[in-house]
Amino acid sequence: AQSVSQHNHHVILSEAASLELGCNYSYGGTVNLFWYVQYPGQHLQLLLKYFSGDPLVKGIKGFEAEFIKSKFSFNLRKPSVQWSDTAEYFCAVYNLNFGNEKLTFGTGTRLTIIP
C-alpha cells in the first residue's frame, strides 16, 4: 500500500533558526508532490508543489522543497523561520503509475516557533 512518512511529529524552533521537515514516500514511478500548511484556525492551503522539471521548487513565504527521486524524498526547508510559521505541515503524494486515484497524506508535522 502507498504510504507517506513524516518522521518529525512535533518540531520546536526559535525564531531565525533554519528548518527542514522530512517527507518520504514508499513507492517509485512518476509522482506529483505537495506540501500543505494548516495555520491555527485557518484552511489547509498549498505551500508548494512539484509535478516535473527543476527538482528544487519554491513556494510561498520563503519555503522551498527538494525532490530527490533516488531517496523517495521531498523535504521542506526554510532558511530562517518566523513566529508566524507556527502551523501544521502536511506532505502529500500522488503516484501517477499506481492506478489509485487518491492523494496520500503524511500524518503531519506540528511546528512551534518560539519568539
Add this chain to the structure above:
Amino acid sequence: DGGITQSPKYLFRKEGQNVTLSCEQNLNHDAMYWYRQDPGQGLRLIYYSQIVNDFQKGDIAEGYSVSREKKESFPLTVTSAQKNPTAFYLCASSMGRRETQYFGPGTRLLVL
C-alpha cells in the same frame, strides 16, 4: 469571491442520528473530495467524485454516504453506522485528478 464553503462550522450528532455536511465550490472544478482529519493521523480519504453523478469510495468509506447531483455540490452524510464520527471533516476540489486540491474551512463534528 471564489472558493470552497463548508457548513456548518460545528455540528453535533446524537446517537443513532444521520447528519449531513455541506460542501459547495464555485471554482468550476470537476473533482471533489471528502477527508477526515484526526489528531496524529493526517488526512484520510472518505469519498471522491470526478464527475457529476459518479463517486468512488476512499479508504474509510464505511458509515458514510455521498451524492453528486450538481457539479458545485458534494454533500457528505455521516450515518448512524459510523461508530466513531467525532472528527474534523475537510472538503476539497480540483480541476481534475492528479491536480492540486484546494480545501474548504472544514466542519467539526461532535457527538452528544
